[in-house]
Amino acid sequence: MLLKFRVANFRSLRDEQTLAFVPPPDEPSAMTRELGLSDGKSLPVFPVLGIFGANASGKSNVLDALADMREAVLTSYASWTAHERIPREPFLLDRKHAAESTFYEADFVLSGTGVRWTYGFELGDRRVESEWLHAYPKGRRQVWFDRDAARDREFDFPGGRLRDRARLADTTRPDALLLTRAANDNHPQLTPVFQWFQQNLRDVAPATEHHQREAYTAERLLERHDRERIEELLRVADLGIREAKVERKPGERPRVELLHSGDSGEAVAIDWAHESFGTRSWFALIGPILLALDDGAVLLIDELDASLHPKMAAEVVRLFQAPSVNVNGAQLVFTSHDASLLSLPRGGRLLDPGQIWLTEKAEDGSTELYPVADVEPGVEEDLTDSYLAGAFGGVPRLPPGKLGRSLRMTEEIQHATGADNS
Template sequence: MLLKFRVANFRSLRDEQTLAFVPPPDEPSTMTRDLELSDGKALSVFPVLGIFGANASGKSNVLVALREMRKAVLTSYSSWTAHERLPREPFALDPKFAADSTFYEVDFVLADTGVRWTYGFELGDRRIESEWLHAYPKGRRQVWYDRDAARDRVFEFPGGRLRDRARLAETTRPDALLLTRAANDNHPQLTPVFAWFQQNLWDITPETEHRQREAYTAERLLEAHNRERIEELLRVADLGISGARVERKPGEQPRVQLMHGTQGGESFAIDWARESFGTRSWFALIGPILLALDKGAVLLVDELESSLHPKMAAEVVRLFQTPSMNTSGAQLLFTSHDASLLSLPRGGRLLDPGQIWLTEKDRGGGTELYPVADVDPGEEEDLTDSYLAGAFGGVPRLPAGKIGRSLRMTEEIQNAMEREAMGAGNS
């Protein structure tokens, strides 16, 4: 499970920002799960976090940063040789940050061992400036390796825990991560850490891979053990769907028809191209959701409410929050503009204050990321009302009617300029 993510100097995330799935010790929550660690202790972890904020405040950049960290781990050894500069996007609104490194770090727990790990690195323009891996098998930190490109001896391996140390140090290029290099040779100790990145931080955005996700869900419909679950999720979406047909001819993608019920109890099939975009978006999301729940993976969803009714977005959150549905420790990290996800229609909270994170830009254009718990809302406070009223920050600083007034003012200025130009032409 993912415990914490830190990032700095990436896009609008100028200063170091921290996203935590672990609530502070003095803020207990009914939404957390107890995660058994290798030292015999239990750690409370949230299965769901939501990031809210105004447009262009940097919400999506948090997810993109996680995706870019994963991509670096998976591809630095094989792909980065083709680049003169390492692929990174430092903060662009202040020139001094172009020379600073981009920083990433994650804390996570490997499910099969219960060992907590911390892994991170810093990217410069042309080399890995630093890289580190720490383990906590008995609750105390073990430094497995530490890399610093500014030292004469770039790699250090305190305690001698890592096998093949000399070979790894000699064969890891300045522009590649040691973790990627080790996994390329199936290193027995480091490959499980590498595999965590392979199996987590799956990224879903509304504009990309929509057809591929539809095709993936259709493939799952062909599997008997998944068909019932997919059809049930289609039915509970209140889309009027009673079931699904799927067939696949040799060499072709599966062909899906959703069955729509009538008041008389009959069902009829609708051609896939005639289904609404909302229905197709929900169908495309079901496959990745079920895969994450089955594998215990971390799923990243940008704009969860995109093309989904708020009720359905809330149901996605509930799937990950419900222990009987989420039996493998899967986690959901999403962004959203939909403030209704903060509260339940009949009172109560869908998300605790520690699960609600806000993004807000400062005067220099840098994004600040913080949980609502830091604002210390009251136990009975309606989080939706308070958020929309601006009590927590993270909402547009836009007085009512300002856009309309600005447009009218612009039109008046343009009309005045045109009249002045016509007057000058007639004189």
């Protein structure tokens, strides 16, 4: 499970920002689940975090930073040689930060071992400036390797825990990550850490890879057990769907046909191209959701409320919150504009203050990321009302009617200017 993610100098995330799944010790929550560690202790960990904020405040950048870290780990050894510079996206609104390194760090626990790991690196334009890997098998930090490009001896391996140290140091290029290089040779100690990034971070964006996600859900329909689960998720979504059929011809993608309930009770098939975008969006999301739940992975969904009714978005959250459904410790991180996800219709909270994170953009264009728990809302406070009222920040600074007034004023100025010119 993912415990913490830190990033700096990535797009609008200029200064170091932290996204934490572990609440502070003095802020217990009924929404957490206990994660057993290798030292016999346990940690309370949130299965769901939601990121809210105004348009262009940097919500998507938080998820993109996690996805970018994963991409760097997976591809730095093989792909970066094709680039003149290391591919990265620093904060560009001032020259100082544009020239500084980009920082990533993830704190996580490997499934099945209970060992907590911390892995991070800093990227410059032409080299990996630093890289580090720490383990906590008995609760105390073990430094497995520490890399600093500014030192005469770039790589340090304290304690001699790592095998093939000399070869790794000699064959890791300045513009590649040591972790990627090691996994390329199936290094027995480092490959499991590499595989955590490979298998446990799945990202879903509303406008990208939609057809691929539809095809993936269709592939899962071919399995009987998965078909039953997918059909149930389609039925409970109140889309009028009774059954899902799938057919695959050799060399072609699976062809899906959804059967809807007709007026007289008979099943009516609708051509896939004529299904609503909302139906297709929910279908495309089911596959990644099941994958994350089955594998205990971290699912990143940008704009969870895009093309989904608020009740459906809330149900996705509940899937990950419910221990009876989420038996493998999967986690969900999503962005949304839908403030109704902060509270339940009849009172109570879908998410605790520690699960609700806000992004706010300063005048200089940089993003600040913080949990609502830092604002210390009252126990009975309606989080939706307070959020929309601006009590927590993270909402547009836009007085009611300002857009219309600004547009009318612009038109009046244009009309007056036109009259003067005539």
